[in-house]
Amino acid sequence: MSELPGDLLYTRDHEWLRREDDGxxxxxxxxxxxxxxxxxVYVELPEVGQVVSEAGEMAVxxxxxxxxxxxxxISGEIVEVNDELADDPxxxxxxxxxxxxxxxxxxxxxxxxxxxxxxDDYQEFIDELxx
Amino acid sequence: xxxxxxxYDKHVAANARIVDFGGWDMPLHYGSQKEEHHAVRQHAGxxxxxxxxxxDLSGARVREFLQYLVANDVTKLKDHGKALYTCMLNADGxxxxxxxxxxxxxxxxxxxxxxxxxxxxxxxxxxxAADFDVAVVERDELGxxxxxxxxxxxxxxxxxxxxxxxxxxxxxxxxxxxxxDTFIARTGYTGEDGWEICVPAVDAPxxxxxxxxxxxxxCGLGAxxxxxxxxxxxxxxxxxxxxxxxxxxxxxxxxxxxxxDRNFIGRKALEAQRAKADNRRFVGLLxxxxxxxxxxxxxxxxxxxxxxxxxxxxSPTIDRSIALARLPAGDYDRAxxxxxxxxxxxxxxKTPFVRNGEVRIDTVGEKQ
Numbered sequence: 001m002s003e004l005p006g007d008l009l010y011t012r013d014h015e016w017l018r019r020e021d022d023g024x025x026x027x028x029x030x031x032x033x034x035x036x037x038x039x040x041v042y043v044e045l046p047e048v049g050q051v052v053s054e055a056g057e058m059a060v061x062x063x064x065x066x067x068x069x070x071x072x073x074i075s076g077e078i079v080e081v082n083d084e085l086a087d088d089p090x091x092x093x094x095x096x097x098x099x100x101x102x103x104x105x106x107x108x109x110x111x112x113x114x115x116x117x118x119x120d121d122y123q124e125f126i127d128e129l130x131x
Numbered sequence: 132x133x134x135x136x137x138x139y140d141k142h143v144a145a146n147a148r149i150v151d152f153g154g155w156d157m158p159l160h161y162g163s164q165k166e167e168h169h170a171v172r173q174h175a176g177x178x179x180x181x182x183x184x185x186x187d188l189s190g191a192r193v194r195e196f197l198q199y200l201v202a203n204d205v206t207k208l209k210d211h212g213k214a215l216y217t218c219m220l221n222a223d224g225x226x227x228x229x230x231x232x233x234x235x236x237x238x239x240x241x242x243x244x245x246x247x248x249x250x251x252x253x254x255x256x257x258x259x260a261a262d263f264d265v266a267v268v269e270r271d272e273l274g275x276x277x278x279x280x281x282x283x284x285x286x287x288x289x290x291x292x293x294x295x296x297x298x299x300x301x302x303x304x305x306x307x308x309x310x311x312d313t314f315i316a317r318t319g320y321t322g323e324d325g326w327e328i329c330v331p332a333v334d335a336p337x338x339x340x341x342x343x344x345x346x347x348x349x350c351g352l353g354a355x356x357x358x359x360x361x362x363x364x365x366x367x368x369x370x371x372x373x374x375x376x377x378x379x380x381x382x383x384x385x386x387x388x389x390x391x392d393r394n395f396i397g398r399k400a401l402e403a404q405r406a407k408a409d410n411r412r413f414v415g416l417l418x419x420x421x422x423x424x425x426x427x428x429x430x431x432x433x434x435x436x437x438x439x440x441x442x443x444x445x446s447p448t449i450d451r452s453i454a455l456a457r458l459p460a461g462d463y464d465r466a467x468x469x470x471x472x473x474x475x476x477x478x479x480x481k482t483p484f485v486r487n488g489e490v491r492i493d494t495v496g497e498k499q
Contacts, residue, residue, distance in 0.1 A: 038148075038353065039165040041445040042423050042452075060471065062423045064164045064353060064445055067471065086421075 004030075005097050009113065010122035011073045016097060017116065020104070024079055025111065028101040029061065029070060029092060032126045037063040040089040045081040046103060052078065059102055061092065070102060074111055080104040132156065136181035137274040137332040141339050145349050153247035155182040157352050164353035168447040171321050171358055172488050175280035175287075176350035177342045182246040185270040185329060186256065189239045196263035197232060197240060200256065202377060202395055204387035208234035212307045214318055217385050218377045219244075219255070220397030224404060225373035226380065228252050229365060231318065233307050241314070243275075243327075245367050259396070273314075274335030278347060279325035279358075281488060284317075287326055290341035291315060299326070320355065322362025322486045361446050363415055363455060363482030369426055370413075370441040370455055378404050379457060381413035381482075409460045411438065415482035416468070417492060418452035420475040428454075429469040430477070435461040440468065448485045449494060455482075 008016040014033035018026040034040065044060040052058050052072040059070040081103050085091060092100035117125060133156040142149065147158035158179065160167060170176045188196070197205040203217030213234050219227045228248045233241040244252045257267050278287040288296050295310035302308055304324075307316030314329040330338055343349060356366070363381075365371055371380035378386070378401060386401060387393070404410060418424050424443030431437055438458035446453045454477070458466065467474040480492040 038160065039163055041165075042421065044422070062445075064357060064447075065159075067423065067425065 004119045004123055006119050008097065008119065009111070009116040010119065010125075011116060012125060013071055013073070014126075015070065015073050017073055017111070019111070024104050024106050025074065025076070026101050026104045027058075027073060028096055030122070030126075031096045034093050034096045034100070037061065037065065037068060039064050040092050043085040043089045043092070043102070045083075045085065046078050048078055048081055050078045051108075052076065052105075061089070061102075072105070073116065074105065074107050075109055076105040076107040078103050079106050134182070136179055137335040138179040138181060138276075138339055141336055142179065142349075145343075147349075147351060150352070152182065152352055155246060157182060158349070160351040160353045161349050164351065164357070165447045167348060167350040167354035168357050170348035171280045171323055171350060171354065172448055172485070173281070174348065175278060175283040175325070175346070176348045176354065177339065178277040178279070178350050178352075178355050179274075179339075180277050180327070181274040181332070181335065183275055184244045184246060184249045184252065185273050185275070186242040186244060186253065187235075187239065187268045187270055188242065188256075188260070188265050189268075190263065190265040191238060192263045193238055193240055193265050196260060196265045198393055199263075199395055200259055201230070201232065202386045202397060202401070203232075204389075204393060205232055205234070205240070207387070208232070210234070210306070211236060212302075212309075212316075214305045214307060214316060218371075218382060219252070220376070220395070220401070221373055222397060222400065224376040224378075224397040224400030226367070226371045226375060226377060226382075227255055227373060229367050229371070229382075229385075233316065235309070247368060270329075272332055273329045274332045275327060275329050276335065276338055276342070277319055277321075277325065277327045278342060279319045279321040279323045279350075280347075281324060283323070283325035283347070286345040286347050287328070287342060289345055290338050291328070302326075320362075320364055321358040322364070322483055323358075323488065357444055357447060360442050360444055360453065360455070361448055361483065361485035363484060365455070366442055375457070376401060376404055379411045379413060381455070411460060412458045413441075414456055414458060415480045415484060415492070416440070416443075416454040416456050416466070416477040417449075417480045417484075417494065418454070418468070418475060418477050422452060422470045422473075422475050424452045424454040424468055424470065424477070430456050430458055430466050431469065431474065432459055432461065432463055432466045435459040435463060438466075446484060449490055449492070451494065453484050
């Protein structure tokens with residue numbers, strides 16, 4: 001499996017977060033997650049403007065195999081969704097950290113870094129899952 | 132660790148994602164289930180189906196026995212090698228399993244039954260066989276490969292004994308041939324042309340390597356499921372089981388009512404059910420809205436009641452979600468499915484959805 005991007009934060013639900021310069025946070029699912037799900041065929045996105053709270057359901061990704069919830073890793077407002085996933089959900093498979101991003105959020109309470117995983121910690125987490 | 136087929140090491144070498152399937156360690160896919168699916172529709176793919184159970188029956192009264200054991204009529208099989216799809220029922224008309232019966236000789240038949248139902252099938256067959264002096268032999272020393280797709284036979288021909296090649300290529304659909312210690316049949320579970328090949332376990336890896344070298348794409352159980360769903364071929368345990376009769380599983384065509392005096396197990400129950408007007412329908416569904424239909428989702432038909440999706444998923448060929456469903460009796464052609472709390476629109480369509488590489492249902496004029 002490819003190396004994890006070093007500039008992201010991660011969750012135990014296999015999501016990644018990128019802090020943008022304007023204070024917003026871009027969120028997607030990790031390469032490990034897309035690999036486990038298999039070919040994605042449908043993504044249900046939230047509405048722009050929707051307010052979500054941490055650990056609440058935010059999106060649904062469906063692969064050939066099954067549907068999986070994507071939980072909000074932080075609380076905040078959805079300010080942008082990746083509309084291109086509607087026609088091309090496989091972008092998540094081919095480029096999970098780039099074109100396969102899912103939403104951008106404006107955090108309401110900032111980011112609790114202690115609740116999230118660094119690249120090294122996430123790598124360790126998935127290594128243990130694979131054992 | 133589960134049971135392993137003779138091709139387990141080949142799957143690992145091909146980077147398979149291995150999953151448990153009825154106690155067997157089987158390949159789910161080798162990277163992309165969708166690409167494997169398309170390979171079978173457009174080119175050729177090979178599936179390891181060695182987990183399936185091969186049972187040989189022999190004896191002077193074996194035909195009489197099978198006429199009692201299964202709902203279809205094996206006397207339809209006139210020529211050696213011919214195959215018949217049928218259900219094996221319990222006394223209530225419920226499906227114990229679905230299977231293929233091959234006529235091998237006047238006193239020998241071969242059954243291919245599901246892997247997940249192996250033990251109960253063998254016990255049931257042996258119990259019923261006792262009164263007919265029929266020998267029941269499981270052939271677990273055989274491996275089985277399914278080569279499927281428009282190019283399958285052409286590419287696989289080079290991987291079988293040259294002495295039998297012409298005869299194998301001349302096989303008609305649903306017919307098989309004993310070629311030395313290999314059995315080749317023009318059958319499958321994908322809606323495409325192809326062969327299912329039974330070989331001694333020791334020879335299976337060599338056949339596998341030969342097929343891959345010929346350009347045949349290794350395909351896992353994931354693609355096998357989406358292919359058979361598009362072809363509207365039932366899956367035992369999902370579309371029917373012991374609580375459902377073939378009449379409510381779209382399998383009426385596999386029940387041979389004539390001759391009327393043939394007494395097969397479950398016949399009385401089926402006849403009583405056939406006389407009723409409120410049997411549930413078994414239909415194909417096309418999702419008109421965005422989303423994915425899944426097994427066990429509730430189907431709501433206004434004015435008629437509720438039913439259930441028995442097999443649902445995404446169709447890579449149609450690029451839409453499709454399903455098989457058991458619904459209330461009645462004359463209607465639309466319904467709604469409860470998909471994660473939302474009622475989505477589905478249209479009832481004539482199956483198969485896809486056959487021989489072509490979409491068979493009308494999807495024109497609808498947006499996804």
